[in-house]
Amino acid sequence: MTLLKADLLIFNARIVDVVRLRTYLGWVSVVGGALHYVEEGTPPAGMEASETTDLGGQFLVPGLIDAHMHIESSLLTPRRFQQAVLPHGTTTVLADPHELANVFGPAGVSYTLEASEHLALRVYVAVPSCVPATDFTLETSSGQITEEDVTALAAHPRVIALGEVMDYQGLASPGSRLPALIRAAQAQGLLIEGHTPTLNGAVLSDYAAYGVLSDHTLSTPAKLLEQLTKGFTVMLQEKSLNAEVVGALLKLPDRSRVLLVTDDVMPNRLLEGHLSLIVRSAVRHGLDVLEAIAMATLRPAAYLGLRHLGVIAPGRQADLLVVPDLTQFRPVQVLIAGKTVFPGPLGLPGSPAVPGGGELTRPLSRPEDFRLPVEDGARALAVISMNAVNTFTTLAYENHEVSGGTPNAPALTRVAVLQRAGTRLPSAGLLRGLGLRSGAFATTLAHDSHNLLVFGQDAGEMSRAANRLIRAGGGMVFLDGEEEHFLPLEIGGVVSDAPVAETAALFDRIESALRQRGVTHLNPLLFLSIFSLSVSPAYKITDLGLLDVERRRLIPLEAVSTRDVSTGALAAQEVR
Structure with missing residues (x-):
């Protein structure tokens, strides 16, 4: 058998298998940005590569995927956010730009798409559903997203979801604009993101029946179990990670619909980590580290429909982390499509023009x-x-x-x-x-x-x-x-x-x-x-x-x- 020559050969690696929740000593090859050979043991003598890397027994981990987050919560533009999170191992995000959309309307979503177009970080986008968050009788918002906007924005290949339906109390209210937005999103094949901090029982069923697929708000054991039973993908952010929630999680025979997400991370915390912080927190609260990694790689990729990501397997994109210690989880090397993006200089793409209409124009106060x-x-x-x-x-x-x-x-x-x-x-x-x-x-x-x-x-x-x-x-x-x-x-x-x-x-x-x-x-x-x-x-x-x-x-x-x-x-x- 003639082995295909690789652009990159990585060997002597302890590969993290997020499917079987194990590690094994092995080697991988990268061809054209994708993984080709993923094998146990050592490379055969005839294996050729343009570049080789001996990991010396360090762990090789899939790139982290954050399935629910807001770039604006970091107070940064996408290009500055990339500089902050790639060194911590976040290689893919689903960003819901509802902050910019509330200021600029659909132009805020278009700005986010344009500003993330040439990044190494893979940025997928959710069209915000709640712009404004409730309605104009309760607050004044500069922006508004309509069903026509949802349809138009969904034509972009990186738009894959309708952002969290936060007005959970108003969804079923007479005259609500949300059902039309959900129908428009479903017609374009978008995921429908949820936000249910207080709903349970029949009211939660009413909400889910609209086609909402997830929730990321503060969780409890009872809430976690009910939402899973009713078909939700449950996203645990840091505030939901405690001994009780982790204990309930560990009793489940199937944890494939439970993910780790960041939601909001302030800029000072980005100096310490990003989704890596949530992985470390989950482990501190009793979750096995391989389970935590699967909840931040394979499982979000499956939920988001990103079949080319999330696992170290042939044909998947070579988004990889080199990690000396899984519990500490601090990457020393990050690759996207087989190219090292950390350490080393990361280019700063240009920034698009800021949309008009978001200015602070009120008169001075007294x-x-x-x-x-x-x-x-x-x-x-x-x-x-x-x-x-x-x-x-x-x-x-x-x-x-x-x-x-x-x-x-x-x-x-x-x-x-x-x-x-x-x-x-x-x-x-x-x-x-x-x-x-x-x-x-x-x-x-x-x-x-x-x-x-x-x-x-x-x-x-x-x-x-x-x-x-x-x-x-x-x-x-x-x-x-x-x-x-x-x-x-x-x-x-x-x-x-x-x-x-x-x-x-x-x-x-x-x-x-x-x-x-x-x-x-x-x-x-x-x-x-x-x-x-x-x-x-x-x-x-x-x-x-x-x-x-x-x-x-x-x-x-x-x-x-x-x-x-x-x-x-x-x-x-x-x-x-």
Whole structure:
């Protein structure tokens, strides 16, 4: 038998077999960017190759595939994101650009496709379904995606899904635009991505019956099992990895529909890892390392229909990682289509022109804009309470003394959302548990409509922070007297084309300043930027007011009745 000459021959490798969950000593050859021979033992004497690599017993692993994520959460453009994640072993992603789409509409999706066209990183794209995240009666969004947009964008070969259907409460509502978007996506053969933080029972079945195939939100053992039974592919991000969930997972006879994903990774964490972080976390919580690797390679490839990826096997693309230790999981070499992309210089492709229409155009604010719109005296005010771990919130009405629009409640943080365009006065809210003692924080990365979100204790400081971003055209800023920490986000007020190390350093300075002022949340900027997300349970604030997410309705800052206000027991039905 004459063996086909290889472009690259890799031998003395401990190959990770993600099908049989084993490793074996073997060798592989690469021809034209794809694997050809994948064999146990050592190469035969007659094997020829243009280039050879002796791994010395190191592990050879398929490239990691992230089946649910948002590049914009890193605050980076696709080319800068590539520079950040390839060294950590992520070689393929399904990116849902709903942040840019909420700012630019379908042009934001087209920008993402164009910006990722010439990357080594394989970027597949989901057309965002919830632009806006709910509807225009609950918030103001600059962008909108229609069923015609879905059909047009689906013609691109790297568009393979309809992004997460986040308005899980509104899907079945009369007049909802979502069923038409789902039908348009199904007609084009797209996957339908899900988002179900609170649904179960018959309501979950109603949701799944529309054709939704997955969920990536915070999981529990009971939720995991029910969703698998009802046909979902369950995606576990870091916050879902704990002993209980892993224990339930290990009892399953078939784990092929459980994946590891990142969803959102902030720029400072990208210095430590990407999907590799989730693999390491899964192992720390009791999952076998080969199982974890399969959940980040073969299984997402199967779910996404990417049959040319995810496994070290003949005919598959040679997306490979060289890893000295599987538990530590820190690649020392990354190859895509048989070419080394790490270590070594990685070219920086050009960046496309930024779409128009996403500018921050509202007029400068005044301190009086941030006063609570209630009469002076003892008032029953809505207070949203947070926890220090995740983004779930509760709400109760409490008695507080108000003077000149300022509550006499130093433990509470004032929150406001300003439309990115227009002259409407900011919405107002109160937050318990943040711990911010002084200063003000403002951001235009404010999921998902990306209006201008401001937190602070003093109306003057809040106005200064808001105006700093209005003048700059977007970003994040923390101000406290003469101290200022500013992170520019020049593209739509959402992302920057600066290198990840530079963006991460500015991000860290803002988080450090917040922590020095008393903020104790595990991920301060992630929590704060999601505080306006109209599909994040259970209470949030948009530019139109306080929002009861589960009931999909705006509620007043001041209660109608003070009954049971002192105990926080006033029900949502008892307010306007």
